[in-house]
Amino acid sequence: MTDCTYCGCAVEAHDPVYVAEGAPDAAQTAFCNYGCLAAHVEAAGLAVGTTCEVELPDGDSPATRDDGDRSESQD
Numbered sequence: 001m002t003d004c005t006y007c008g009c010a011v012e013a014h015d016p017v018y019v020a021e022g023a024p025d026a027a028q029t030a031f032c033n034y035g036c037l038a039a040h041v042e043a044a045g046l047a048v049g050t051t052c053e054v055e056l057p058d059g060d061s062p063a064t065r066d067d068g069d070r071s072e073s074q075d
């Protein structure tokens, strides 16, 4: 029997998900299902600051500020 990392239930009683961090053959962490995995990730803040790539739509405020500065200096 393996206990769920998040809720402590026996994962075999559910639809278990196993996570190996760092390498495919690393020590596995067990969860009842994706729900417990997701809840654990959320509760432990594991996804914070770990995004591979982020595309933030910016340019609106700098462009607006640029235009404002230009018209004021010409005035």
Ligand SMILES: [Zn+2]
Residues within 6 Å of the ligand: 004, 005, 006, 007, 008, 009, 031, 032, 033, 036
């Ligand atoms: Zn669980």
